[in-house]
Amino acid sequence: MTEEPKLGVILEDLFIRCRGLDAPLADRLQAFADGLRRLRPDFGAAVDAMVSRLAASNAGSAAPKVGEPMPGFLLPDETGRVIHLDDLLRDGPVAIAFNRGHWCPYCRINIDALARAEEEIAAERRHIAAVVPDRRRFAMWLKSEAKAPFPVLTDIDNGYAMSLGLAIFVGEEMKRTMVRSGWDPSVSQGTDDWLLPVPATFVVGTDGVIQARFVDPDYRLRMAIEDMLAALRSAK
Amino acid sequence: MEMHQIRYFLAVGETLNLTKAAERCNVAQPSLTRAIKALEAELGGELLRRERSLSHLTELGQRMLPMLRQCYEAAASAKTVAASISTGDIAPLTVAVSRAVALSPFAPMLRELSRALPGLQLKLRRGSSDEAVESLKAGSVEIAIAGPLAGAWSRLDAFPLFEEPFDLVVSETHRLAAHDTIGFKELASETLLVNTGCEMAEQLSARLAANGILDDAAHQAATQEDLLTLVKANVGVAVIPAGVEMSGLRRIKLRELNLARVVSAYVVAGRRRSVACATLLNMLRSADWSYVAAPEHERSVG
Numbered sequence: 001m002t003e004e005p006k007l008g009v010i011l012e013d014l015f016i017r018c019r020g021l022d023a024p025l026a027d028r029l030q031a032f033a034d035g036l037r038r039l040r041p042d043f044g045a046a047v048d049a050m051v052s053r054l055a056a057s058n059a060g061s062a063a064p065k066v067g068e069p070m071p072g073f074l075l076p077d078e079t080g081r082v083i084h085l086d087d088l089l090r091d092g093p094v095a096i097a098f099n100r101g102h103w104c105p106y107c108r109i110n111i112d113a114l115a116r117a118e119e120e121i122a123a124e125r126r127h128i129a130a131v132v133p134d135r136r137r138f139a140m141w142l143k144s145e146a147k148a149p150f151p152v153l154t155d156i157d158n159g160y161a162m163s164l165g166l167a168i169f170v171g172e173e174m175k176r177t178m179v180r181s182g183w184d185p186s187v188s189q190g191t192d193d194w195l196l197p198v199p200a201t202f203v204v205g206t207d208g209v210i211q212a213r214f215v216d217p218d219y220r221l222r223m224a225i226e227d228m229l230a231a232l233r234s235a236k
Numbered sequence: 237m238e239m240h241q242i243r244y245f246l247a248v249g250e251t252l253n254l255t256k257a258a259e260r261c262n263v264a265q266p267s268l269t270r271a272i273k274a275l276e277a278e279l280g281g282e283l284l285r286r287e288r289s290l291s292h293l294t295e296l297g298q299r300m301l302p303m304l305r306q307c308y309e310a311a312a313s314a315k316t317v318a319a320s321i322s323t324g325d326i327a328p329l330t331v332a333v334s335r336a337v338a339l340s341p342f343a344p345m346l347r348e349l350s351r352a353l354p355g356l357q358l359k360l361r362r363g364s365s366d367e368a369v370e371s372l373k374a375g376s377v378e379i380a381i382a383g384p385l386a387g388a389w390s391r392l393d394a395f396p397l398f399e400e401p402f403d404l405v406v407s408e409t410h411r412l413a414a415h416d417t418i419g420f421k422e423l424a425s426e427t428l429l430v431n432t433g434c435e436m437a438e439q440l441s442a443r444l445a446a447n448g449i450l451d452d453a454a455h456q457a458a459t460q461e462d463l464l465t466l467v468k469a470n471v472g473v474a475v476i477p478a479g480v481e482m483s484g485l486r487r488i489k490l491r492e493l494n495l496a497r498v499v500s501a502y503v504v505a506g507r508r509r510s511v512a513c514a515t516l517l518n519m520l521r522s523a524d525w526s527y528v529a530a531p532e533h534e535r536s537v538g
Contacts (some may be wrong), residue, residue: 050280057278062238063506072321073314074352074515076522080345082352082515084321137524159310159514163318165238167307169300171280190521193303 002006006182007040008103014039015105025113033220038186039158046177047220050199054168054217062165063215070096070204073160075131077151078140083129089206092125093235095228096204098197100219101134102142103183107199110222115148117225126232133158133197135152138188156190161197168217170194203231211235239315241275242263244268245283249301255306267298306393309506313514320511328357329512332368334382335459337499338480342381345519349512356512365435372504378513380502381520383435383477394500395517398525400477401496402440404488407470417489423449427472430454431463436497440475443495 011080018032037044054060072085089092097114099107111130118128128150132139139152158167170178170185175194178184186192201223203212212224212231240261246288247257248268258265276283283297320326331346333339339362350356361368361377365385369379373389386391404423406412412422427451430441444450455472457463462482467474468484475490476482477497501520503509509517 045515053280054278057274059237059278069320071314074317074321074511074518076519080348080519080523081518082348084352086321135522135524137526139522140524154518156518156521157307157310159307159314159518160238162242162307162311163239163314167237167311169237169279169303172296190304193307194308195303 005208007043007180008182010039011036011105014119015108018105019109019112025110025222028109028113029220029222032105032109040181043177043181046174050171051173051218053222054198059168059217060166060215061201063198063200063213064164064202064210065208066213068210069208070202070210071160071163072208073153075153075155075160076136077153078136078143080136080191081151083151085204085208088127089204089208090131090133091127093203093205093211093232094126095128095232096202097128097130097223098166098200099130099132100196100199101185101188102138102145103131103185106220106222107132108142108145110151110199111142111146111148113222113225114150115146115169117229118148118150119230121232124233126235129153131155131160131197131211133161133185133195134188135190155197157193158195160198162195164201166198166215167195168198170196203227203228203235205235207236237275237278237304237307238271239308239311241271242304242311244271245275245297246305247486248284249293249297252293253289254286254291255289258343268417268475274422285427305505309509310514313509313517316509317511317514318422322432324355326353327510328359329379329510329516330359330361330371330377331516332361332363332371332377332380332382334365334368334380334435335362335367336383336431336477337381338460340481341479341525342520345516345523349507349516349519352515353512358464364433368502372479372502375504375507381499382502383499384433384496385502391505392502393505394502395521396498396500397520397523398479399496399498400479402436402475402477402490402493404473405464405467405476405482405485406473406488407468408484408486410470410473410486410487412473413486414435415488417491419491419495420447420449423473423490428454429466429472429474430456431458431474432456433458433460433462433477434477436495440495443493447492452472 014035018028021028077083130152143152161167198217199219200215202210205211247260251257258268281296282294285292365382368380
């Protein structure tokens with residue numbers, strides 16, 4: 001009996017096509033979700049079940065809100081340098097984007113879009129930083145793939161995400177579906193707890209106060225790049 | 237998940253009694269029950285089975301307990317970091333590094349830690365692994381780096397960093413110096429030197445003795461440094477972990493040995509971590525150790 005190719009491998013072509021679409025981020029993410037559902041309706045259904053479970057329990061809703069201070073952090077970047085939230089804010093307002101990991105196609109599309117946004121806005125002294133639970137070499141991989149000019153920070157054990165109420169458990173069913181499909185975050189996280197952050201973006205002004213926030217337990221949805229850029233531009 | 241939900245669940249896991257757990261967390265029992273129900277809804281399964289005054293953990297509850305504890309401790313550390321940043325109050329950090337482990341791979345991290353935390357006083361201790369465990373217990377050391385700790389205390393959390401295979405080392409003028417790989421039989425006439433300070437000394441000696449290349453009269457050194465000095469002077473040859481830095485020596489693979497040690501970071505479970513300890517632990521665990529020797533399961537990734 002020949003082993004059927006892992007879903008992750010089959011989806012690589014779909015990923016490359018969706019990443020390259022000349023369309024807003026939301027459309028690129030949607031194109032990937034639609035393609036996945038066509039190829040593997042069961043996977044789409046498992047994702048829907050997880051997302052509705054998380055949405056029903058308001059996962060991520062306790063995260064800091066607009067007008068509140070963004071809690072400080074000290075997280076190592078992909079080179080091992082320890083980055084302070086204040087270090088980032090010294091250069092201007094910053095968008096902090098929580099992503100699930102280097103293995104997640106939606107995060108890879110998102111990081112690609114964020115990389116182009118950073119190129120557009122860096123001259124205006126506005127920046128982006130990504131946070132993932134992946135260890136350094138995987139953070140480096142994510143950064144290199146997108147040629148992202150911003151740091152990709154490692155949040156070991158989702159500790160910072162958890163302190164913001166952003167950590168979720170993948171769930172037993174989704175965990176089995178992911179392993180079968182060749183996605184195993186425990187390798188890149190270095191821990192077998194199957195916790196992931198709810199993807200979220202916080203636009204933080206130089207005073208440390210949150211100017212805009214996007215939190216959605218449906219990881220197929222991310223903050224629109226135009227919304228993020230507008231919030232970064234209006235932030236002081 | 238929210239931190240208070242996990243805190244309540246961890247208290248129930250320890251007390252197995254909702255009333256006692258609520259007291260310990262300083263909340264009313266209905267609030268505790270509500271929070272745990274919300275956590276169960278988010279996790280997608282029941283964590284507790286209630287029987288009169290006692291509560292038992294379900295299978296899911298038992299599986300989630302250590303994971304949630306680890307994540308909770310990381311989150312509590314993140315809170316400490318946020319608080320220390322705003323007050324600028326940085327407590328000194330005492331780190332123990334086992335004498336059997338080379339310090340050099342950790343030096344760049346200690347430099348980066350002191351750059352990131354101005355005002356941090358770093359206290360580095362070297363000693364045996366037994367001493368490291370004792371000082372962790374006593375609280376005089378907050379984090380230790382060592383090989384496998386024999387009979388380790390159950391409250392120690394071990395975070396494996398990297399695995400190092402053991403290789404043979406000989407001086408550059410030794411008759412075997414030109415080889416890359418040799419078998420045990422070529423060591424039959426050699427004098428072996430043993431580092432008694434290595435956590436795996438017994439295991440290594442037993443393996444070598446079983447193959448007839450080590451007897452009770454082998455020379456002993458108590459530190460890696462002394463061991464290498466003796467090898468360099470051709471007093472004998474030795475078997476050491478791959479991560480150990482050396483100059484003027486040749487490293488040779490021992491075909492049949494197949495022995496490695498795992499170097500881990502150790503902290504005491506449930507003890508509040510200082511900002512420096514939390515940050516160092518994150519640096520150690522996020523680092524790319526593949527240049528030392530990658531564990532097998534990671535070699536194909538990225």
